[in-house]
Amino acid sequence: MFKTEKKKLNKFLSLFCPTYLTDHVTDVTLDFLTTNKKSVLLLDVDSTIAGWNDSLPVKEIQDWILNLSKNGILVYLVSNTHRAGRLQNIASELGIRYVRGLIKPFTYMHDQVLCQTGKNRDDCIMIGDQLLTDILSSNRFGIDSIWVKPLPAGEFIGTKCSRVIESFLVKIFKNNQVY
Secondary structure, three states, X not given: OEEOOHHHOOHHHHOOOOOEEXXXXXXXXXXXXXXXXXXXXXXXXXXXXXXXXXXXXXHHHHHHHHHHHHOOOEXXXXXXXXXXXXXXXXXXHHOOEEEEOOOXXXXXXXXXXXXXXXXXXXXXXXXXXXXXXXXXHHHHHOOEXXXXXXXOOOOOHHHHHHHHHHHHHXXXXXXXXXX
């Protein structure tokens, strides 16, 4: 896991910069979360824990979520999917909660999680695979974020378009030695 140096960016660009980055969600350990006093994990679904058309995450990710939940981490799926039934099924199978909204980077889904948990922003961290939705919404809401590489699977056309913009942002981040 790598901590970025957002302070090297102007205010606008820092909105798209994650607090941390890593290759895979399972790199985010219980020890990391507890050491950083994070008790609420907001978790994107598509391309973060499951492929866009997958009905469930792979067993490794399911076990990771179960371990976090058993150890007191409140795990919430936060998704802007149009397929509400799929989201509900994934959450049910994993034994966790979810919030759904139509548009990220708006932050009302994050607000819902805080209302449901009674926790503060400092208690929360978001993991997602997209800078323009997951990371931007987290930064706008004022919580830490972890950017992971997208899972190798098909993606929604809108996501494919976002990846083009992300590639430009990544170049800027690298040129500014943010990571």
